[in-house]
Amino acid sequence: MQSLRVLVVHPGRGLPAATASALRARGWDVREATDFHAAAEIVGAGHVDAVLVSDPDGGGDREAVEDLYRTLDAGRVASVVVADDPGGRRVRDDSLLDFAPRGAGEEDLALRLATVSRHQRYVRQIESELEHMQRLGKRLNEHFSEVDQEMRLASRLQRDFLPKITEPINNVSFRTIYRPASWVSGDIYDVFRVDEDHVACYVADAVGHGMAASLLTIFIKQAVIPKRITGERYEVLDPSETLAILNEALVAQTLPNAQFVTACYALLNTRTRKLRFARGGHPYPLLFSAGGGWTELKSSGGLLGLFGGETFPSAEVQLEPGDKIVLYTDGFELVFQEPSRAAKLDTRAYLKRFEELCRLPLAEMIPRIETLLDADHGSLNPRDDVSVVAFEIGA
Numbered sequence: 439m440q441s442l443r444v445l446v447v448h449p450g451r452g453l454p455a456a457t458a459s460a461l462r463a464r465g466w467d468v469r470e471a472t473d474f475h476a477a478a479e480i481v482g483a484g485h486v487d488a489v490l491v492s493d494p495d496g497g498g499d500r501e502a503v504e505d506l507y508r509t510l511d512a513g514r515v516a517s518v519v520v521a522d523d524p525g526g527r528r529v530r531d532d533s534l535l536d537f538a539p540r541g542a543g544e545e546d547l548a549l550r551l552a553t554v555s556r557h558q559r560y561v562r563q564i565e566s567e568l569e570h571m572q573r574l575g576k577r578l579n580e581h582f583s584e585v586d587q588e589m590r591l592a593s594r595l596q597r598d599f600l601p602k603i604t605e606p607i608n609n610v611s612f613r614t615i616y617r618p619a620s621w622v623s624g625d626i627y628d629v630f631r632v633d634e635d636h637v638a639c640y641v642a643d644a645v646g647h648g649m650a651a652s653l654l655t656i657f658i659k660q661a662v663i664p665k666r667i668t669g670e671r672y673e674v675l676d677p678s679e680t681l682a683i684l685n686e687a688l689v690a691q692t693l694p695n696a697q698f699v700t701a702c703y704a705l706l707n708t709r710t711r712k713l714r715f716a717r718g719g720h721p722y723p724l725l726f727s728a729g730g731g732w733t734e735l736k737s738s739g740g741l742l743g744l745f746g747g748e749t750f751p752s753a754e755v756q757l758e759p760g761d762k763i764v765l766y767t768d769g770f771e772l773v774f775q776e777p778s779r780a781a782k783l784d785t786r787a788y789l790k791r792f793e794e795l796c797r798l799p800l801a802e803m804i805p806r807i808e809t810l811l812d813a814d815h816g817s818l819n820p821r822d823d824v825s826v827v828a829f830e831i832g833a
Contacts, residue, residue, distance in 0.1 A: 442466045442555055447477040447491035447506070453520060453547075457490065460544035461551070474502035478509045486515065488555045490547060493521040510535065514565070516558035518550045534558050589621035589649075596622055596652055599659055601629045607637050608708035609832035613804035617769070617811060617824040624651030625767050625825035632664045635709045636674055639827050641765040642701035643720065650697070658699060661687040677703045677716035681742065681750040685718065688743030699742040702765050706757075711831055713763065716752040718742040721768055726796040728760025735763075759833045762800050764792070769822035773814050800830035 444466050446458050454460075461468045469486065471477040480486060489510060494503060510517045511534075518536045536554045538547060603612045612629050624644040632638050642658050644651040663683050666673045675683075680703050688699060700719040706712075715723060719741035722734040739750035757763070771785040791810055795803045804826070811824065 442551070443485065443487045444468045444551065445477060445480055445486040445489045446470045447474065447489060448472065449474060449492070449494065453490070453492045454544050457544050457547060461490075461548055464548060474499060474506045478502070478506045481506070481509045481513060481515055484513070488551050488558070489515055489517040490551055491517065491519050493519050507535070514558065514562060516551065516554040518547060518554060520547070592649070592652065593618070593621040596655070599656065600627065603629055606832060607631055608635075610637060610706065610708055610829050611800055611832065612639070612827065612829045613800050614828070615804060615808055615811070615824065615826035619769070619821065619823050620648065622649055622652035623823040623825070624648070624655065625769070625823040626655035626658050627765075627825055627827045628659060628662065629827060629829075630664070632674055632705070633672070635707055636705055637708055638664050638680075638703070638705050639765065639829065640701055640703040641720070641767055641825055641827050642699055643767040643769075643823070643825075644699050645697055654693070654697065654699065657687075657691070658684065658701075662703070664705075674705070676752055677705050677714050678750050678752040680705075681716050681718050681739065682748070685742045685748050685750070686746055689746045691743075693743055698744050700768070701742055704763065704765060706829070711757045711759075712754060713757050714752050714754045716750045718748070718750050721766060721770075724764040724766075724792065725755065725757075726762040726764065726792075728758055730797055732793060732796050757831050759831050762796070762803070762828060762830045764826060764828040766826045767823060769824035770826075772821045773811060773824065775814075800828055804828055 444461055446453070446461070446468060448457075448470070449472050458468050458470055469480065471480060477489070477491070481489060491506070494500075514534055516534045518538055520538050520540055520542065522540055534554055534557060536550055538550055597616070600614075600616060603614065606612075607629075614627060614629075616623070616625070616627070618625070624646050625641070626644075627639070627641045629637070629639040640662060642655065644654040644658065661684050663675065663680055665675055681701060684701065698719070700717075702715065702717040702720040702723055704713060704715040704723065715735060715737065716739060717723070717737055718739040722736050724732055725735055726732045735753065735755060737751055737753040740748055742748070770788040772783070774787040774791050775784060776787070791807065795806050798806065807826070
């Protein structure tokens, strides 16, 4: 047993005369006090590790006795109290006060002190670790608060990159949906005029939906090239070439951890109503005809950002007034699931919703889809980002 600083308090009867000597014989540093007030001051100053005290059992200055006990409890000091009726005393469950009957020998009292002192070390170690954990918890809370503020700012900045479409472009109306799974999204979309006759739009999805994916979306926006400018002349690029350029730009970044991108890029000639589109690993765009019904517009094309030299063949479709085109990300494959069939994923459930709404004008169709998304049973904790760019040909 390591050396203890022990205070022996014996203002009354109850302690064997040789108690202090017996404790010193164990190599402990023993001090004695014959006054409860003095004992409380010594304990409060932190000069002792353990206390052996003889309780006056009703006699003496009870206020001074209770003050000493409160000081022992507050300081978590290992203590043995010699009393006539120790069983009748009530102490807290976490107290380091032990009670011994009067008549206990020096050896018994020494063993009790040693035991309580050992418990004291464990308790203080646990308290120290708890205090450390509390400090760590406080620091983590501060850190999470900082991260939360930064993520809110990142979310706002990412939304600022998205187009604000309020008016039709050459008699073509556009509507969008943007639902990140967390603060920031791995989805990006854009709608822009290329020249007097052409309007382009795309939806791209960087794998994942965290900060890394969101940073990649900013690069995608800068790497989408709709036309080639030479001096005072320009050439509107075919969607296949636009995606090929984007792919090479992504490959050149040597993205880590097999990071890749899917995308669908569409180019509409608003004068002829001809739509050319190309895709790379992305869900097929949907055509909702003015007369009712819908179809997937298919074209081949692999993932972007993995291999250089990839091709993304474009396809063409003639649109008519009232036709609607919907580009979307694969987050839609996870929504509108039946709760009773949660174990079996229906990746085409969303198409049933689209089919129900396809006869509505675009200005009504997209808000209805958003309402359905809000009502979906997983809307409070979405599993993936959800984005849509849709447009309707005016009469």
